[in-house]
Amino acid sequence: MDVRTKRLSYELLAEVGEGSYGKVYKARELGEKQRLLAVKKFKTEGNTSEIGIPAFMIREVALLRKMKSFNHPNIVMLLDASTVPVGTGLVLTLVMEYIDQDLSTYISKVPASGLSRDCIKDLMRQLLQGLDFLHTNMVLHRDLKPENILVSSREELKIADFGLARIYTYNIALTPGVVTLWYRAPEVLLNSVYMSSVDMWSVGCIFAELFLLKPLFTGYTEVQQLQKIFEVIGLPSEEDWPMDSPIQYSVCWGPKGFSTRLLRNLSPDDNDLLSQCLAFRPSRRISAAKALTHPFFMKH
Incomplete structure (x- = not known):
């Protein structure tokens, strides 16, 4: 045709x-x-x-x-x-x-021995460069996940699928039902206000997946998703809980205390970048621009 x-x-x-x-x-x-x-x-x-x-x-x-x-x-x-x-x-x-595969397909083809650190570093650098460009232009992607990230045969990474993206300006009403559940930031799950830092949470989930070769948080309901998140990052303090959330804080959500080593077998630099991407409070989450200067990318 x-x-x-x-x-x-x-x-x-x-x-x-x-x-x-x-x-x-x-x-x-x-x-x-x-x-x-x-x-x-x-x-x-x-x-x-x-x-x-x-x-x-x-x-x-x-x-x-x-x-x-x-x-x-x-x-x-x-x-x-x-x-x-x-x-x-x-x-x-x-x-x-046309790019023939997404990151999900790419990950599914990785041998059990895993991706090399250099390969993870290269993919993450490209993802953060694309995201920094979007955020600099006031664009929130809002649905970052491996299926919306394309990887060419030459390992060139490109962010795709802007169906849920928004130009971010102050006072716009943002929809709560954005970002696929497994890559969704806590503030979205809690129906709180959000900004560009929601994309950085998704980046953190993808970063962990490049090491694990499987998704980090795999809840099937929003409540279960929050519980899985708190099992890894620890339950935040009540002061850190968003005041505008209709969901009440409870000690039953998960174990208290924050761990700086979110994943075993990762170096301190890897874990530090991951924990800054997966910070519960959006204001404490690292930006794409700052993440690109993190020691994770500096060392060979």
């Missing part, structure tokens, strides 16, 4: 993914370049002239267009965007550079 736009002509090769809003295809550009492309097609039901284009669609296109002008090596590149009316609905098509 050939698709022609003013800027890009391509043929769809195979469907590679399906989400609640649409499908993702692998495609090949026609003409000289013949490069592989990722084509995301979102379909809206109902009369868009009455209900309008869904906010998440507008958001993803706007953010990717904003990011495109900077062409950051660790952010997935948007090459084309178009909308076509279909019946009373609408199909939005996003054409992006």
Whole structure:
């Protein structure tokens, strides 16, 4: 199937993914370049002239267009965007550079002996550089997880999937149901206010996963997720509990006392960076910019 736009002509090769809003295809550009492309097609039901284009669609296109002008090596590149009316609905098509695996797939292929420290360092540096760029441009990703991070065969890492991202300004209402449960920060689980530090919590979870080759916190409800978090980082003090949370503080949540060694078999530098990413209080959590200067990246 050939698709022609003013800027890009391509043929769809195979469907590679399906989400609640649409499908993702692998495609090949026609003409000289013949490069592989990722084509995301979102379909809206109902009369868009009455209900309008869904906010998440507008958001993803706007953010990717904003990011495109900077062409950051660790952010997935948007090459084309178009909308076509279909019946009373609408199909939005996003054409992006194609990368054949996400970080989840990459981790699943790692031998039991694990990733080398240099490899973990390189992936983390790229992830933090991409995130620092987003935060500098006042963008919260809000759904960082291995499935939304792409890794090329040359181990180039790119942050993708901006369906839940928001331009962060003061006084905007932020939705509580963001970030996949296993990578969700305590303040989100507690329905408290949050800011860019939610992304750094997700980075901490991903950092641990690169060592463990499996997710660190695997709760199946929000309560269970909080309990699993406190089992590792210790129960915070009542003073640190967010005052605006509708969920009451209780000593029954988990063991008290903070551990500076969150994971065994990690060096002090590794554990220090991990514990600064997984600090309970958002104000104590390390920023992406500061994390890039951490001793973890300095030593060979």
